Amino acid sequence: MNEEIKAPEAKFKAIINNIKEGYFEVDLEGNLTFFNDTLCELTRFSRSELLGLNYKYITDEESRKKIFNGFNSVYKTGKELADFQYKFKDKHGKTIIGETSVYLKYDTKGNKVGFYGLFRDITKRKEEEEKFKAKLERLVDKRAKELKESEEKYRLITENANDIIDILNRNFIIEFANEQATFNILGYKSSEVVGKSVLDFLHPLDKNKGLNSLLKGTHEKEGMDEIRVRHKNGTYIWLEVKGKVFVDRNGENKGILIGRDITSRKEGELKLKESEEKFRTLTEQSFLGIAIIQDNLTKYVNKRISETFGYSIDEVMTWQPGEFIKRIHPDDRNFVVEQVRKKQLGEPNAIDQYQFRGLKKNGDIIWLEVFSITINYEGKPADFVTLIDITEKKEAEAKLKESEQQYRSTIDSIRDPIHVIDKDLKIILINNSIRKWLKILDIKEDIIGKKLNEVFTFLSKKVFNEYIQVFTTGKPLISEETSVIKDEIYYTESIKIPIFSEDLVIQVITIIRDISDHKLAQQKLKRSKRKYREAFNRSNFYKDLISHDINNILQNILSSIELSSIYLNEGKDTNELKQLLKISREQVSRGANLISNVRKLSSLEETEISTHPIEAIEVLNQSIDFLLNNYQDKKINIDIENPYKTVTVQGNELLIEIFENILINAVKHNQNFPIELKIRVSKIQKDNYNFVKFEFKDNGIGISDPDKEIIFQRAYSIDKTISGMGIGLSLVKKVLNTYQGQIWVDDRIEGDYSKGSNFVILIPEV
Amino acid sequence: MLFRKVLGISGFDVIGEAKNGEEAVSLYTSFPKKPDIILMDHRMPIKNGIEATKQILNINKKSKIIFTSADNSIKQEALSIGAKSFLDKPFSITDLIDIIKKVSINLE
Numbered sequence: 001m002n003e004e005i006k007a008p009e010a011k012f013k014a015i016i017n018n019i020k021e022g023y024f025e026v027d028l029e030g031n032l033t034f035f036n037d038t039l040c041e042l043t044r045f046s047r048s049e050l051l052g053l054n055y056k057y058i059t060d061e062e063s064r065k066k067i068f069n070g071f072n073s074v075y076k077t078g079k080e081l082a083d084f085q086y087k088f089k090d091k092h093g094k095t096i097i098g099e100t101s102v103y104l105k106y107d108t109k110g111n112k113v114g115f116y117g118l119f120r121d122i123t124k125r126k127e128e129e130e131k132f133k134a135k136l137e138r139l140v141d142k143r144a145k146e147l148k149e150s151e152e153k154y155r156l157i158t159e160n161a162n163d164i165i166d167i168l169n170r171n172f173i174i175e176f177a178n179e180q181a182t183f184n185i186l187g188y189k190s191s192e193v194v195g196k197s198v199l200d201f202l203h204p205l206d207k208n209k210g211l212n213s214l215l216k217g218t219h220e221k222e223g224m225d226e227i228r229v230r231h232k233n234g235t236y237i238w239l240e241v242k243g244k245v246f247v248d249r250n251g252e253n254k255g256i257l258i259g260r261d262i263t264s265r266k267e268g269e270l271k272l273k274e275s276e277e278k279f280r281t282l283t284e285q286s287f288l289g290i291a292i293i294q295d296n297l298t299k300y301v302n303k304r305i306s307e308t309f310g311y312s313i314d315e316v317m318t319w320q321p322g323e324f325i326k327r328i329h330p331d332d333r334n335f336v337v338e339q340v341r342k343k344q345l346g347e348p349n350a351i352d353q354y355q356f357r358g359l360k361k362n363g364d365i366i367w368l369e370v371f372s373i374t375i376n377y378e379g380k381p382a383d384f385v386t387l388i389d390i391t392e393k394k395e396a397e398a399k400l401k402e403s404e405q406q407y408r409s410t411i412d413s414i415r416d417p418i419h420v421i422d423k424d425l426k427i428i429l430i431n432n433s434i435r436k437w438l439k440i441l442d443i444k445e446d447i448i449g450k451k452l453n454e455v456f457t458f459l460s461k462k463v464f465n466e467y468i469q470v471f472t473t474g475k476p477l478i479s480e481e482t483s484v485i486k487d488e489i490y491y492t493e494s495i496k497i498p499i500f501s502e503d504l505v506i507q508v509i510t511i512i513r514d515i516s517d518h519k520l521a522q523q524k525l526k527r528s529k530r531k532y533r534e535a536f537n538r539s540n541f542y543k544d545l546i547s548h549d550i551n552n553i554l555q556n557i558l559s560s561i562e563l564s565s566i567y568l569n570e571g572k573d574t575n576e577l578k579q580l581l582k583i584s585r586e587q588v589s590r591g592a593n594l595i596s597n598v599r600k601l602s603s604l605e606e607t608e609i610s611t612h613p614i615e616a617i618e619v620l621n622q623s624i625d626f627l628l629n630n631y632q633d634k635k636i637n638i639d640i641e642n643p644y645k646t647v648t649v650q651g652n653e654l655l656i657e658i659f660e661n662i663l664i665n666a667v668k669h670n671q672n673f674p675i676e677l678k679i680r681v682s683k684i685q686k687d688n689y690n691f692v693k694f695e696f697k698d699n700g701i702g703i704s705d706p707d708k709e710i711i712f713q714r715a716y717s718i719d720k721t722i723s724g725m726g727i728g729l730s731l732v733k734k735v736l737n738t739y740q741g742q743i744w745v746d747d748r749i750e751g752d753y754s755k756g757s758n759f760v761i762l763i764p765e766v
Numbered sequence: 767m768l769f770r771k772v773l774g775i776s777g778f779d780v781i782g783e784a785k786n787g788e789e790a791v792s793l794y795t796s797f798p799k800k801p802d803i804i805l806m807d808h809r810m811p812i813k814n815g816i817e818a819t820k821q822i823l824n825i826n827k828k829s830k831i832i833f834t835s836a837d838n839s840i841k842q843e844a845l846s847i848g849a850k851s852f853l854d855k856p857f858s859i860t861d862l863i864d865i866i867k868k869v870s871i872n873l874e
Contacts, residue, residue, distance in 0.1 A: 552836045556768060558856045560768065562858060563768065701786070707812065
């Protein structure tokens with residue numbers, strides 16, 4: 001039995017001692033109880049040093065805990081522990097990393113008595129592993145860093161891109177949107193679009209198109225479209241979207257969309273389209289013929305052109321190069337072809353506007369007016385031509401020209417000077433007669449285009465007002481003008497006739513007639529008539545004097561004589577007779593005075609009376625003496641208020657007639673007793689002239705307001721109802737007129753003429 | 767003054783004398799007993815004989831007015847407005863008395 005036992009033990013020991021791994025057995029406290037030689041070699045301890053050695057002696061705190069926990073778990077579970085690694089120090093203090101398998105050791109009774117296992121030194125392996133791990137970690141770190149840098153780069157590119165970059169999942173839900181561009185272009189924050197379907201943001205009219213593009217792109221792995229996307233403010237932005245399908249790290253298919261704002265371009269395109277439509281509409285509806293000629297080919301013609309020439313648009317469009325030239329009148333062909341050539345080449349010296357004759361399909365000649373410019377058409381210069389048929393206008397012009405010639409020859413044949421002016425009063429037409437007239441007036445003939453007041457400087461403001469009147473009212477005006485030219489007076493009669501255009505006066509024709517001779521003859525006749533009338537009036541006046549005043553005088557004398565005769569027969573006393581004789585004497589004196597006044601008046605009317613300085617106070621005193629001598633039978637009180645010793649006036653020897661007439665009237669037409677006369681002399685200034693003022697206030701019968709003026713007029717008006725004062729006052733006024741003096745009559749007491757008069761005389765003071 | 771003397775000698779009673787037409791109308795209006803005959807001159811200040819005649823005849827159309835004037839041209843007008851007679855100046859006292867008498871007879 002022992003043999004049998006010994007034999008496996010020996011065999012076991014032989015195996016244990018020959019394996020390259022250390023074998024150990026420890027009790028439950030961790031003391032080595034058995035081990036092979038390999039373990040001694042691995043730990044550098046001798047067998048004796050190693051036997052009974054507790055694991056705690058060669059391990060640090062961390063390993064100690066680890067070993068305890070490992071072994072303890074085996075103890076508790078009974079399950080082996082494989083590849084249990086831990087560190088300990090060998091005899092020389094070097095750290096050994098060991099890898100151990102641990103089994104629970106039982107005694108024969110099945111009690112747990114310790115542990116056993118195999119031990120491998122894996123220090124080198126571990127060191128290699130650590131080195132590799134470190135190397136790997138360095139590599140990983142490097143890659144991680146590179147990846148991070150790459151990610152950062154893409155992130156930066158994505159975030160700073162001007163275009164929107166979205167990542168969609170297979171359901172077209174946005175998983176990523178770059179912040180800045182999404183906000184800049186569409187006004188959304190990234191968070192506002194992420195999680196939403198890209199279709200939610202499309203223009204309602206573009207949704208189907210967008211969906212189709214996405215589906216097609218998914219299928220074809222890439223795609224592109226132009227589509228309207230709603231901005232946060234509700235407007236729509238045109239985006240050019242490029243998409244590509246890619247597989248993400250999770251192996252899922254994703255789509256990346258890059259959207260570029262092409263709104264400006266789109267709007268430009270729309271505007272261009274609109275512009276083109278407008279152009280087409282305008283040209284098709286235009287009354288102007290429009291054509292584009294390039295390379296001598298008609299690239300475009302509108303309906304009007306075809307109508308103008310009588311060809312259909314199709315016919316014109318199929319013309320061979322240069323065939324249009326045949327539609328130009330041979331006389332105008334070279335000129336027009338040259339202009340078209342220049343315009344097609346964009347040469348700057350081409351004429352933009354001209355007229356030429358065209359040939360219609362039926363051979364008729366038409367007049368055309370061309371406006372042409374060089375344009376860029378399909379990348380090359382072309383002649384853009386607009387045409388208008390001016391045949392009727394040309395015919396009308398020809399007729400007008402003919403009419404104008406007739407008009408001109410007509411007005412030239414008129415002997416009266418004629419000119420036509422426009423609204424600015426500029427002369428636009430004259431006839432031959434006015435040219436002759438200009439020569440006489442020493443005015444240069446080139447008056448066309450000049451203003452009327454520049455040419456005829458002698459015209460009065462009245463004439464210009466008349467032109468304004470004709471332009472304003474549209475009514476012809478006949479007027480006469482008096483002009484002083486070279487110290488000579490010219491009289492003209494002008495007829496100003498308005499010329500209308502659309503109810504507005506645009507010009508005025510003036511026909512001028514020199515009526516100077518006629519006017520002078522008229523004036524002579526007028527003067528002659530006036531003289532005749534004056535002579536007639538004088539004659540009547542004198543006749544009236546004779547028939548009335550003298551008859552009155554004679555009546556008084558006759559009555560006095562007859563009464564005297566009766567008195568004598570009846571033996572009346574001499575006093576009565578004396579009174580009658582006195583009356584007769586007075587009447588004779590009145591008659592003589594009347595005759596004297598008539599003579600003086602006649603002399604004044606027939607000759608010019610000269611004036612000279614004369615001392616007036618002396619003359620006044622002589623007049624007063626004359627009055628008092630002649631009216632000794634009347635009680636006359638004369639009060640003179642005169643602060644001046646002498647007063648010199650511009651007069652003559654007739655001044656005494658003035659004073660005497662006034663004084664005699666004051667006495668004759670005065671029934672009061674006594675007769676009160678107040679004479680006041682003063683100096684005044686009137687209208688910047690110095691006058692001596694003589695006032696004669698009486699207490700006579702006075703003069704009513706209506707008579708205040710006419711009492712001075714008898715000699716002219718021959719108003720026979722004016723009575724009693726003979727021709728005295730008219731003589732006075734006439735004399736005063738020759739002095740540049742004045743006379744009028746006021747009431748002595750203002751407002752009550754019956755209280756007497758105040759005759760006021762002004763005579764220029766020297 | 768002369769006519770007052772002439773008429774006085776001839777046996778007429780001169781009841782008033784006016785210096786002008788206006789005074790004549792005023793005087794006529796003031797008389798409680800109107801004169802039988804009025805001798806009217808024409809050329810007078812303020813108001814002439816024609817106007818005064820018209821006004822007096824307006825007051826009393828039966829008034830007998832004899833016009834006397836050296837201005838023969840108003841004779842027709844004077845008679846047409848109602849003057850009974852017209853005496854051209856110069857006239858004799860006899861002529862005046864005859865006319866007054868003639869007009870006075872018609873007065874009866």
